[in-house]
Amino acid sequence: MTQDSYLVGLIGSGIGTSFSPMLHEREADRHGLRYLYRLIDLDRIGAGPDKVGELVGAAKGMGYRGLNITHPCKQLVIECLDELTPQAAAVGAVNTVVFEGEGRSARSVGHNTDVTGFAASFERELADAPRKRVVQLGAGGAGAAVAHALLTQGTGHLAVVDPLTDRAVVLATSLNRRFGDDRATVSAPDDLPALMARADGLVHATPTGMSTHPGLPLPADLLHPDLWIVDVVYQPLETELLRVARARGCTALNGVGMVVFQAADAFQLFTGREPDRSRMLAHAAELADSE
Secondary structure: OOOOEEEEEEEEOOOOOOOHHHHHHHHHHHOOOEEEEEEEEHHHHOOOHHHHHHHHHHHHHOOOOEEEEOOOOOOHHHHHOOEEOHHHHHHOOOOEEEEEOOHHHOEEEEEOHHHHHHHHHHHHHHOOOOOOEEEEEOOOHHHHHHHHHHHHOOOOEEEEEOOOHHHHHHHHHHHHHHHOOOOEEEEOHHHHHHHHHHOOEEEEOOOOOOOOOOOOOOOHHHOOOOOEEEEOOOOOOOOHHHHHHHHOOOEEEOOHHHHHHHHHHHHHHHHOOOOOHHHHHHHHHHHHHHO
16 A cells, blocks of 8 residues: 655664665655655664664654664664565565554564665676676675675675674575575685685675775785676775776776665665666766765
């Protein structure tokens, strides 16, 4: 059932410069909707990630239609939800919560539009890229979604690298359970020189490179011209990783496409209306140019 007025929001840390409010609200304007997108920044309200369940419950009680969830809550939020879609359950991470029903009796349903958002962005820009061997840095909530998307799109083998070995093991195990034995393996950061020498591509899915976490996630000399690089970070638009990668002759893709396509999928879940994805991409480009 569709309606004309929506209250939605985003829970996460350091989200003050997020594109999401503007992407959602402008698209809603084009559909003639009253649509308020609020930021619930853990840093600003002095709350830890463990408070995500309380925040979700409060939003439900206040009549929110749904929430987007970002770092560092995409996995923590699962335990406080009533239901997960098969995709979210397989990934083990949620970036979109939809409240189905009215008031406090509404059911909270977790979705993952990061998977479809990354897949759409990758196919739009790198459809012909080789993907026999891919290295992924990061096994958190965003990393889990990206990894499932990569194997869905035909990546032969994915090497998951994360300093938190237990987290990487959980992700690789879920991938092999879903896609077949040995499609994913866990590697240590010390293994990167050997991995990168044979890789077709690198996907970066950690906070390194964000405005609040500047730097490179791996040594620059491991990048070679035969690689494609995808950085899921989109603020800044050109991270240090992308800048160095392009200078070394790599094909490089930023995270804007992923954030737009996941936002479009979330907008459709919240409103039941089909967003104009090309229009949203153009809006994101305007926002990026204005930074």
